[in-house]
Amino acid sequence: MAEKIAVLGAGSWGSTLANMLVENGHDVKLWARNQAQVDQLNKEHINPEYMKNLVYSDKLVATTDMVAAVKGADVILIVIPTKGLRQVAGKLNTIIAELGQRPLIIHATKGLEQNTYKRPSQMIEEEIAPENRASIVVLSGPSHAEDVAIKDMTAVTAASADLAAAERVQRLFSNSYFRVYTNDDVIGAEFGAALKNIIAIGAGALQGLGYHDNARAALITRGLAEIRRLGVAFGANPMTFIGLSGVGDLVVTATSKNSRNWRAGYQLGQGQNLADVVANMGMVIEGVYTTKAAYELSRKRQVKMPITEALYDVLYNGKSIKTAIDQLMDRDLTSENE
Structure with missing residues (x-):
C-alpha cells in the first residue's frame, strides 16, 4: 500500500532511501536546505555532491520548503547529522502542530549528542511533542548508500x-534487495549505530599505517566488546550487538572505503592532520564527534573503553597513532571476558 512519506535530509543516505521508497511505490518528497541541490534533483535527477553515479527517479520530488515536504505525510524519515538533529526536529514539531498531523517518525541518524550524550531518539522525543507524532522507529544496520543505490543485497533493523x-x-522499506528485520531494543540499536563509527576510524588508521588483516580483526572484535559494554550499561540487550545494528554495521563500516569514518582514519594513518581531513571530507564525520561523547560518557559510567580512549587521545590530544597503538598493546594482560 502506497504511503505519503517526507524525507528530511538529502545527503547520500537520505537521498538514496528517498529514491528507494519511490521505487517501492510510495509518494515521496525530499527536503534539503540547498536550492541548487534541489534544482539538480528535480531537473536532472542527480545529486553529484553526495552520490556521483546515481540517477534518481523522475517521480522523486525535492524541495527546500519543509512545510511542502511534510504536508499530508503519513510518515517522516529524518536523515540528518547528529549536530543538526535538534534544530530540524524542533522546526518539524512546529510545522506538524500547525498542520494538525501526527505522523510516524523514523530516523536514520547515527551518533550521540555532544555534552548531553543523548541518543537520536531521545533528542526527537524531547523536540517533537507526543501529541504531534506517533511512534519513533530507528532504522540502522550495515548499509552503505553506494551499495543500496546499485541494489546490492542489504539487511537492516527497524527498532522500536x-x-x-x-x-x-519493515513493510515500507523491504523489497527484493533490501530486507528489514524488527527489534524492540532501541538503546542497543542506537548505541551500535553510533559507536561503530569510532572503531571504523581506528580501522582506517591501522590500514593507513600499513597494518594487515590480523590487526583489523583484533580491533573490530575488541571494539565490539567496548560497544557492548557501554550499551549494556545503559540498558541495551547484549544480543543486539551480535545482530545487524551491532556487529553487522561495525563490520561494513570498519572494512569499506565507502565509509567516510574509515576514510578519515586512513588519512590520519597516512599522516594528515585532523583539521585537513575534516575540511576535505565534504560530509560530516560522525565518528570524530562520537569519540568525544563516548569517551566522556564511559568515564562518567566507569566503563572500560581503551580503544575509544586511545582514539580520543589521537583526535583531541594530539597523540600519535603509533604511540596510541603501542600503549594499547602494552596494557596489562587480562581475560577476554572482562
Whole structure:
C-alpha cells in the first residue's frame, strides 16, 4: 500500500532511501536546505555532491520548503547529522502542530549528542511533542548508500518499543534487495549505530599505517566488546550487538572505503592532520564527534573503553597513532571476558 512519506535530509543516505521508497511505490518528497541541490534533483535527477553515479527517479520530488515536504505525510524519515538533529526536529514539531498531523517518525541518524550524550531518539522525543507524532522507529544496520543505490543485497533493523510501528517500517522499506528485520531494543540499536563509527576510524588508521588483516580483526572484535559494554550499561540487550545494528554495521563500516569514518582514519594513518581531513571530507564525520561523547560518557559510567580512549587521545590530544597503538598493546594482560 502506497504511503505519503517526507524525507528530511538529502545527503547520500537520505537521498538514496528517498529514491528507494519511490521505487517501492510510495509518494515521496525530499527536503534539503540547498536550492541548487534541489534544482539538480528535480531537473536532472542527480545529486553529484553526495552520490556521483546515481540517477534518481523522475517521480522523486525535492524541495527546500519543509512545510511542502511534510504536508499530508503519513510518515517522516529524518536523515540528518547528529549536530543538526535538534534544530530540524524542533522546526518539524512546529510545522506538524500547525498542520494538525501526527505522523510516524523514523530516523536514520547515527551518533550521540555532544555534552548531553543523548541518543537520536531521545533528542526527537524531547523536540517533537507526543501529541504531534506517533511512534519513533530507528532504522540502522550495515548499509552503505553506494551499495543500496546499485541494489546490492542489504539487511537492516527497524527498532522500536512499538512493534507494530517497526513492522510498518519493515513493510515500507523491504523489497527484493533490501530486507528489514524488527527489534524492540532501541538503546542497543542506537548505541551500535553510533559507536561503530569510532572503531571504523581506528580501522582506517591501522590500514593507513600499513597494518594487515590480523590487526583489523583484533580491533573490530575488541571494539565490539567496548560497544557492548557501554550499551549494556545503559540498558541495551547484549544480543543486539551480535545482530545487524551491532556487529553487522561495525563490520561494513570498519572494512569499506565507502565509509567516510574509515576514510578519515586512513588519512590520519597516512599522516594528515585532523583539521585537513575534516575540511576535505565534504560530509560530516560522525565518528570524530562520537569519540568525544563516548569517551566522556564511559568515564562518567566507569566503563572500560581503551580503544575509544586511545582514539580520543589521537583526535583531541594530539597523540600519535603509533604511540596510541603501542600503549594499547602494552596494557596489562587480562581475560577476554572482562
